[in-house]
Amino acid sequence: MMSTADATLEVDAISKSYGDVQALKELSLRLDPGQFMALLGPNGAGKSTLFQLLSGLFVPDAGHIRICGADYQKQPTRCLAQLGIVFQQPTLDLDLSVTGNLRFHAALHGLGAAGRARIAPLLEQVGLGASAQVVCRTLSGGNRRKVELARALLHQPALLLMDEATVGLDPQSRTTLMTLVRGLCRDQGLSVLWATHLVDEAESADRALILHRGRKLAEGTPAELMAQSGCTTLEAAFLQMTVPANAGARREEKIS
Ligand SMILES: Nc1ncnc2c1ncn2[C@@H]1O[C@H](COP(=O)(O)OP(=O)(O)O)[C@@H](O)[C@H]1O
Numbered sequence: 001m002m003s004t005a006d007a008t009l010e011v012d013a014i015s016k017s018y019g020d021v022q023a024l025k026e027l028s029l030r031l032d033p034g035q036f037m038a039l040l041g042p043n044g045a046g047k048s049t050l051f052q053l054l055s056g057l058f059v060p061d062a063g064h065i066r067i068c069g070a071d072y073q074k075q076p077t078r079c080l081a082q083l084g085i086v087f088q089q090p091t092l093d094l095d096l097s098v099t100g101n102l103r104f105h106a107a108l109h110g111l112g113a114a115g116r117a118r119i120a121p122l123l124e125q126v127g128l129g130a131s132a133q134v135v136c137r138t139l140s141g142g143n144r145r146k147v148e149l150a151r152a153l154l155h156q157p158a159l160l161l162m163d164e165a166t167v168g169l170d171p172q173s174r175t176t177l178m179t180l181v182r183g184l185c186r187d188q189g190l191s192v193l194w195a196t197h198l199v200d201e202a203e204s205a206d207r208a209l210i211l212h213r214g215r216k217l218a219e220g221t222p223a224e225l226m227a228q229s230g231c232t233t234l235e236a237a238f239l240q241m242t243v244p245a246n247a248g249a250r251r252e253e254k255i256s
């Protein structure tokens, strides 16, 4: 127990099926404070399913989750208090202002005056200080995502989950969002699980986990993943592991 007490997130052999579809198969991973891990997988890999288990929307069929040392099944409230999430589908109230969305979230989570007082500095931090009173519907996609990021951080979680948060954003907004989140890891020790199907978003990650059909195919630093697969780019390594016509994928199926 002592050796694992410091992990922000420990996922131990979790599985989850929807009827006949096994969305996750005995997935394990560990995330330490300040680490940025890319969860890299094509559509249908099981990324959102993992996030749904981590946010308590579903219970795993098997396996265990611990957040900051607390067992998810035994202490769900303690775990959820350490979790901030930006879902794949946008969830802002577009008719409220930026501040209005955050105040609503603060009230929902019983954050009180201290929570409300964090709204303005957080909006400054994500670059939306000048837009605090703007109605969200008028914001660009990139700025809407920044509002969701600020909202996810309002209760000061140790673990941030980003579920394909850059989908639909232009390259500059993608870079801005990524840079912001990397800064939070570096400066505040935030741990981040960043789900994406875009290989370039995993290239600068501390670690990347390649998920395919619910299984972990590989995990390591981007350099380790390239070395393991004998490829010179992460893109090539990812394709080699995940493209169905590939021999490695067939071998994978035979042993399943
Ligand atoms: N609510 C659900 N009911 C049934 N099947 C689902 C549900 N959610 C996801 N799936 C299936 O589980 C698998 C993993 O999906 P998902 O976790 O959404 O993957 P990703 O986020 O990596 O695209 C897919 O085969 C998907 O069709």
Ligand SMILES: [Mg+2]
Residues within 6 Å of the ligand: 047, 048, 049, 088, 163, 164
């Ligand atoms: Mg998804």
